[in-house]
Amino acid sequence: MIDLLGMWPYFLHLLIYIGIYAILGMSLNLITGYTGLLNLGHAAFWGIGAYTSVLLVLAGIPWLLALVASAVLAGLAGLLIGFPSLNLRGDYFAVATLGFGEIIRSILINWSEVTRGPLGIPGIPRPEVMGFVFESNEAFLALVLALAFLTYVFLRRLTRSSFGRVLRAIREDEIAAQALGKDVNKYKLTAMGIGAGFAGIAGGLFAHYITFIDPTSFVLNESVLMLLIVVLGGMGSLEGSLVGAVALVLLPEPLRLIGANSDITWLKTGFAQVRMAVYALVLLLVIIRLPQGLLGEGRNRK
Amino acid sequence: MKEAMLNVRGISKDFGGLKALNNVSFEVGEREVVGLIGPNGSGKTTLFEIINGFYLPSHGSVECCGQRITGLLPHEIARRGIGRTFQIVRLFPKLTVLENLLVAEQHLKGELLLHALLKLRHVEAEDRANKEKALKLLELVELGHKKNELAENLSYGQQKLLEIARALALEPRILLLDEPDAGLNPTIARKVFNVVKELKKEGKSVLMIEHDMETVMGLCDRVVVLDFGEKIAEGTPKEIQANEKVLEAYLGKVKK
């Protein structure tokens, strides 16, 4: 029998991941689901946030301050990629973000005086706020959930305001939005900046949870997973991204358990690949059977 | 002489070798409904795109209320008070009918990031006032009962009507309509006709591209005729109907 109580640390770990991916999913939803900018480089903003926070904390800056810096720097990176790409149409914007993700990855690998390159940065301390160290995973979970909740509240306010309405209008028809007096580029940039900023916050959490980061954490596969969270949950639905994060973090886990409790060696050693294959399968199913996602716009609206 | 709301001055537009417009000039006065007619491909829509700033003219300029708007960006031109509809409707399909109108509201405090986040009381009051205004416009086009429907679920005719209402929500000084009743069944076309008639009564300035001569006769104070990018005639609908160049342009087209 499975020892549920003994599995608590494992569940705790999954819950923390869910919280972090929920922030990533919601922030990407602002950019892709609400504003309609297909962003294939979200993991890069996550990575920028992670490295920023880690480097600052290791330099003696308090974690909370470092987290703010992560958000700001990732947000600026969002503007940086957004600005020259604004006039690119649909697919080309996606390609630009894809390229941006690769550029960040190679900077992380090659700028080794700062990032230690492929060696990664070990020994990252847990977050500390006013003397309290989030050492236990229970405490860390509380921290993650609090920040995920704040992200949700912030983005909910934003997307439900007339500001959010304009974002969705831009997604639907840029030309019509312009003809109604909307400065489309300003809105797109704002969405990029804010979305990327929250991904930076997720990075500042993640790095201090696993306490070791290297460039392989912030690659295209991860961007695709984030996009899948948004698509599965539903474009333009923050609640959907929460559901998507829960579903996609948990979905491959039974396979991990089976792998651990059997002698199917390929499942044991190749779990990372199995996990990506599961995601690819889900993506196909969603696109074919559930194009609006679980809670997508226009599904449950009267 | 009425003050010119819109002043088109010597507009030319080349697309590569093609001269889509050649030195076109005319005015639309305050409280005036002007028809813009001409055979297919004569440059009517192109002129709209230039007025709106989606295309830059090769020569010439456009003024709105005496101020040059050529060179401004489309959203800046819209804010100067030029509203428009498109030949092929461009709604926000996944937004509700009401939301489509609300997007058009200008100077919204709620659109400012900080206000949006703080949800201040005066923003909510503004929201309510805007909603009421939008609902009135929906009544005008008889779509009040559809306000919570997604725009994509409307019939084509209703979409055309909604697009007019949305352009009006911008509170434009002049409204540009690109074939507002094209492809509509007679009942809906009649509705569009009545809406424009109502706007005329209210004293709005309108420039409308229109193919149906009967509609032009019933609505327009003046008509400008384009053929192969040239203005070949301008006058009252009666004058235009009797104008030989105009007949030739249209009949010539039929012969082709």
Ligand SMILES: Nc1ncnc2c1ncn2[C@@H]1O[C@H](COP(=O)(O)OP(=O)(O)OP(=O)(O)O)[C@@H](O)[C@H]1O
């Ligand atoms: N972006 C463009 N690039 C090249 N040629 C264009 C472009 N837009 C319009 N044209 C050409 O300019 C000419 C005028 O087109 P326009 O759409 O303005 O005509 P129109 O009077 O609106 O016609 P219709 O009654 O069919 O709507 C046409 O020959 C068209 O093919």
Ligand SMILES: [Mg+2]
């Ligand atoms: Mg046309």
